[in-house]
Every structure is written in C-alpha cells, then in structure tokens.
Amino acid sequence: MGVSNGLVLYNHNLQLPVEITSFTASQTGSTLQLKWSTATETNNHGFEIERSTDNNPFYSIGFVKGAGSTQEPQEYIYTDSPDKPGTYHYRLKQTDLDGSYKYSDVVTSEFTGNIQEYILEQNFPNPFNPTTRIKFSIPQQNGNKPQLVTLTVYDILGNEIAVLVNEEKPSGTYEVDFTANNASLSAGVYVYRLRAGAFSETKTMILLK
Template sequence: MKNIILIVSLVLFSLGLSAQPMDQNFDVSGNYVIPAGYTATITVEAWGGGGQSKGGGGGYTTNTYDNVPAGSYAIVVGAGGSPGVAGSPSSYTFPAGTVTAGGGAAGTNGTAAGGTISLVEAGPGSKAGGRGGSGLNNGGGGGGGGAGPASTDGGTPTTTTGGAGGAPNGGMGGTETTTGPQNGANGTNYGGGGGGRSKSGTTSGSGAPGRVVVTVVSVLPVELLSFTGKPTTGAVLLTWETGTEFNNEKFIIERSTDGRAFSAIGEERGVGTTQEKQSYHFADKNPVRGVNYYRLQQLDYDGQFEYSKVEAVVFDQQGTAIFFPTATASLLHIRSQENSPATVQVYNLNGALLQQQSFAAANSLEIDLSQLPNGVYLVAVQTGGQRYQERVLKF
C-alpha cells in the first residue's frame, strides 16, 4: 500500500479491476485519472513555459495531496515563448483547488520577469522562475532565466560574451565575436527562458515548454465504507463494509481498554481483489464491562497495512446470545455461550409464527430466511430457560 511508484502503462487486474493510479508525465494538456475504486496520495509538479529572448524562466510549483478520490483532474501544460511571446502557464486542478506555475515573460530592454506561482495554493518547495539577464547594446545577449525548485536568474553579458543561462535550464545569450555564436540559445526542458541574441545575431532563443508530472506516493487498496460496534446480548458485535479491495489478505481485529494499548482478539479473511461491496462481522464474546475500544488492522499480502479509525463501545449487559447480520438476504447467525438445546422461532410483526427450528446446542446457530418475503421479522431464541430476540431485516 505504501510508496507505490509506477511507470506509465496500462495495468489490468483479474476480476475486471481497473488499472490502479499510476505515475504520469504531461507534455501536453490532458486529464489525470484515478480509477473508480481507488484513493491515492500523489505529488504533483508543474513547470510554466519559458519566455523568449532574455526571457524569464517558468514558475515551478509542487503539492502533495492525501487520499485523492477517484475522478478525472484537469492538467494544463504551458507552451514555451516564441519570438516576442511570453511563456504560457501550466496548472493542475485537484479537490483542494487549482495551482498555477506562471509562464516566463518575454525579453525587453530590461530583465524579463520569471513565471509567478500561486502563493497561497502552491506547496513547500515551489519557486518563481528566474529572471532573464539584461543585454548590452554593443555586446552579448542576456541569458534566459531558469525554472525549477532551485532556479536562478539569467546572467548579464560582457561586451563580447553572452550572459550565462540561469540554472538549471535557461538558454545562453549570443556572443558578439567573429567566430562565436551570435544567436541566443533556446531554453531547455522544462520551462527555461531563451537567451537573447547578440548585437550581430539574428535570432533569439525560444522559451522551453512547461511540463506537469504526477507521482503516486501510495494507493489505498481497501476502501473502508464503515466500521461500527454495538453491544448485544453477552457480546459486542463489530460490523464493517468495504467498497473495493486490492491485495487484501485479512483484517485483524484489535481491542483496547484505554484507547492506547491494543491487542489482537481475532481476524477475518479478506477477499483479495474485488470492486464489489463486501460486508464483515465479528463478535467479541469477552468484552470488558465499561468502555471497549476497537480498531481494524487491514493487512495486504505484501505485508503492508493500514489502521481504521477507533470505535468505542460501552458494554454493560449480561447475556448469552447475539444475532448477525441483522440485515440479510438469506442466512442469520446466532452465537451463544449456552450449550443447552435451543429453539429458534421467526415471527412477523403481527405476531404470527412463520418458521421454527430446533437445535441440539445453542452456541452456534444458523437459520435460513431466504424463503421469507422481504420485510422485518422478530427472531427469538429459547435456550437454557432464557429467551432472547432481535429484529431482523430480510431483503
């Protein structure tokens, strides 16, 4: 579940499971898709397009988003600046909002500004693009500004030497010599500003295009829809549901009496990989009187695990029978600490007896309700001189 780094490709799993979220590099605008059934923690980086001719470098932004839900998210990749044109901004839009890495300005007689960034939305490590270097009327052209987390400004030329490109990807300015290059160098990927031409040069460097990179940090393969506990007769019944599962080996049920120190009290096998909704039940037959704290440790086949939220249940009942699930299409299970014979009776809400079944011992019972019409019924167990009952929904 942790630190999943993937190459862009289409990976299909058995049982019809969609490809899980993957790393993706965007050199053109598009959409980043997290398939249905997954949530992911991702890191996103964007470089704005570089400006042309002593142009500024594109801005650089980065953000890490936790537990991004399934969906399609807009990615915009800025173009590099052509003659007289500034670089275009790049951006990405996720549930927290839109973050923009601005394009570098085109060169002028002064230094061209680097691409700006979204000051509020951009994450730590984001940085505006480097400024383009100034040119000299009788000398070399100014260098283009750099773009990235450690961008620097373009260099200033001498009367004969072009200004150095700003790190890490600004284009060098043209050099005014009889043998050296006189045109400005293009900015390099990603987002570098183009170098200015020298006095005798004919062409200034173009700005490099931007880019957006999405890296998957982790994928949550088990979507836990609910986890609840309730006191019943003689036990605490824990129920939980998953929306999807991937590589899920099992759930380990843990209990604590102080909410801090937990120990395992049982486990339920997972179904591995599925996009179908799954329901689970576990009966703690030995809860302590007072507050019991429960949590689930979801364990993958590769040893990775996640913890659920903690569920607190107050238990103050004495008794010996529990019923689960209380909503079922067919089988109803009844657990008891009694070993004496038992009779199970099913009534409708008008009090009419619809079904009856006898058992040699009451400790583990199972009754089939599949032949009854859908509706609410009262199920009663008579055992050991005691009577226990529960309302059950048949669907």
C-alpha cells in the same frame, strides 16, 4: 453510538485502495458484534481486530481474511466476548498481501454484560436540529430468541411521523438516528415509543428550527 464513512486505506504501491465504507460495534446479547464493509479491495490479505480498554494499548484479538482484489462490496462480521462490563474500543489493522498495513478509525461500544431489563434512553442531543440519536436495550428472553421490536416517532397529536425500527432483534443495546429532514415538520415536541413483547415506553424530544 461510532461509523467510519468513506474511510480510505491506501496501499503503498498506489493501486486502488481498500475502501471501508462502514465500521460499527454494538452489543448483541452477551457479546459485542463488530461489522464493517468495503466498497473495493486490492491485494487485501485481511483485517486484524484490535481492542483497547481504559486507555490501555491496543492488542490483537482476532483476524478475518480479506477478499483479495475485488470491485464488489464486501461485508464482514466479528464477534467479541468481553469478560466484564465496560467501555471497549476497537480498530482494524488492514494488511495487504505484501505485508504493508493501515489502521482504521476507532469505534467504541459500551458492554453491559447480560441485559436484565428493557431500557429506552433519552435521545441525544435534545433539543436537536436536525438529527438526534435514540438508544435502547432489549433483555435476553427465551434463550435469546429474537423479539419483534418497534421504535416509532409521533407528533404531539399522536400522528405517526416515522418508523425507525420494525424488526425482530435479539438481546442487545442498539442505537438509531432520527433526522427531521421533512420540510413539513415544525419545531416543537415529538414523542418516540419503544415496543417489544409486553413492554412499551414513551419519551419526548424537542425539535428546534
């Protein structure tokens, strides 16, 4: 799945920057949810959300007011409702109180519309060392009531290695990284299993060292 770690947007007057520590976009039910957070803010008027599709120019779809000046971490959420499936690109136009502005990095998300079935995708990259990403989709059920979802990694003998997800999630497409940073993990085949409601599916992945 895209994250802007440590992205710093500098004000023209050289005061402390607006520091964006994360920026993600992911499908939740029939919407795309944008989340971003800041470590510090100085004279931050807010964030204009811009969207692009199919290599077209970015255009504004909304605005979220900033916290002004603060040394406390802040979290923001914006929900977009695309009218058709496709690949959507987003960026933030962070604007200061004096009107100066800077753009964030671009994040991208696939929008599939209403998800009709459970999907567990093959991890990528595969083989991997040390990190790989697993993508899965949860369909809408019972009015999009959240379902308990678990995603677990096992060794080839069935011993549990890591629990990547263990929480209730609404319909949507999700991505999670698995990093084999445990020195005791040897190269070889590992298994990951997705469980949600009555659904269960297992795939294998290969760790190289």
